[in-house]
Amino acid sequence: MVAGTNDALRLRRPGAFRRDAESLIRDVRLRLGEEVPLVFAGLPRIDGLAALPRRLRLPMSFYVRLLDHKLKTAATRGAAVFHLPSGGPPDLPGDWLAADRFHPSPAGYRAWGRVLASRLATLTETACPPPAADA
Numbered sequence: 001m002v003a004g005t006n007d008a009l010r011l012r013r014p015g016a017f018r019r020d021a022e023s024l025i026r027d028v029r030l031r032l033g034e035e036v037p038l039v040f041a042g043l044p045r046i047d048g049l050a051a052l053p054r055r056l057r058l059p060m061s062f063y064v065r066l067l068d069h070k071l072k073t074a075a076t077r078g079a080a081v082f083h084l085p086s087g088g089p090p091d092l093p094g095d096w097l098a099a100d101r102f103h104p105s106p107a108g109y110r111a112w113g114r115v116l117a118s119r120l121a122t123l124t125e126t127a128c129p130p131p132a133a134d135a
Contacts, residue, residue: 001028004043004071008064017067021074025081037080039123041116043068044086051101082127084119086112 001024007017021040028038046052047061075083096108104112 001038002041004067005046005064008043008046008060008067011063012067014066014070018070018074021071022077025074025078029078034079037082037124037127038075038078039082039084039120040071040075041084042071042086044112049102051097082123084116084123086116 003021003024004017007020012020025038028036043064045061046064047057049057052060072083075081096105096111097103098105098108
């Protein structure tokens, strides 16, 4: 699941953001069950995005990291819920950003998806071992 960057832009209060994430976890659990692993993609760093005015980059970067910490906190409170760090600021060619110069374009989402898929493979190998074979 991906959440949070727009919340940061809207200055969603950190406690409310964490409660929203916990509510989302509960809602998904009600629909899919407790045994299905849930993975939150961590909020990407935004300090390198040219779409943000230079004077806002540092404070917004700190705010995004605060919300990401709240997302990670919500994930650690649930069974089989994981927080997958998104990493540093995206270093994307211009065509990988949408017209707003903030959100990824379709090509940007595909590139980010490949990065997350690689990290998810590592996470599942360590955190979600295969079920034991029937004896």
